[in-house]
Amino acid sequence: MTRKDGLLALLVVVAWGLNFVVIKVGLHNMPPLLLAGLRFVLVAFPALLFVSRPKVPVRLLLGYGLTISFGQFAFLFCAIKLGMPAGLASLVLQAQAFFTIILGAGVFGERLQAKQLVGITLAVLGILVLVETSLTGQHIPLIGFLLTLAGAFCWACGNIFNKKIMSHASRPPVMSLVVWSALIPIIPFMVASIIFEGPALMAQSLVSIDLITILSLVYLAFVATIIGYGIWGTLLGRYETWRVAPLSLLVPVVGMASAALLLDESLSLLQLVGAVMVMAGLYINVFGFRIRRAVQAG
Secondary structure (H helix, E strand, O other): OOHHHHHHHHHHHHHHHHHHHHHHHHOOOOOHHHHHHHHHHHHHOOHHHOOOOOOOOHHHHHHHHHHHHHHHHHHHHHHHHOOOOHHHHHHHHHHHHHHHHHHHHHHHOOOOOHHHHHHHHHHHHHHHHHHHHHHOOOOOOHHHHHHHHHHHHHHHHHHHHHHHHHOOOOOOOHHHHHHHHOOOOHHHHHHHHHHHOOHHHHHHHHHOOOHHHHHHHHHHHHHHHHHHHHHHHHHHHHOOHHHHHHHHHHHHHHHHHHHHHHOOOOOOHHHHHHHHHHHHHHHHHHHOOHHHHHHHHO
């Protein structure tokens, strides 16, 4: 990977890590389902006027949009609104990697490798430690934690639809998929907002919208989604997956660091242990036991 592309990849990682802080800030004056819905309005319009529609079966596009866009962010935004720390949410959401592996084994018959089983086991133990801290009242609301896990599961389901879409005969460009699939969650978000948040709160939020909320929406739609996925998709098309994908492991690092610096969030010792276990599980899942082998080779 060239230095320029490496810097672009790190730029995306930083943008995605800061994404969780921006969500937390954006929710200060707007309910979560409405905020998420407006995000996808900005992603879709006016971009779809300049991006051709992906030529894939509608059922796959619907499945992708309803899981990775609506399901993931409905649960995530509500979790953060209900008190889930932004930094920890950036980590717990990475459980999608393990959900994806398990779903891939069931849907595509993919065989689990030893490193994946070890990684999943270690991450699950780490998640159980974090659940224990929730149950003992250490500043992690259990409902927020469970909603974040639900968001991770929806992301994993979206990954399965994404794989089916990308293996289709007319494989669409990444930006085509991102922009046109953004149309799908808009109506579900607005309907859910009307039902759960109420027309009065929606109207009040729109009438009293402030600059911070507007800037948050611009960041979520254009920086984190359109620019972020655009660059990431370009890099995946230019280099082998193994060169690019592991860099996403830095997203929760940036997420937790930025939340600590900008939101004054902190983890207890037990929470830190759980977070390290999840990160270690993610590392083993991607890289296996390379550190151990390097030591043995030395």
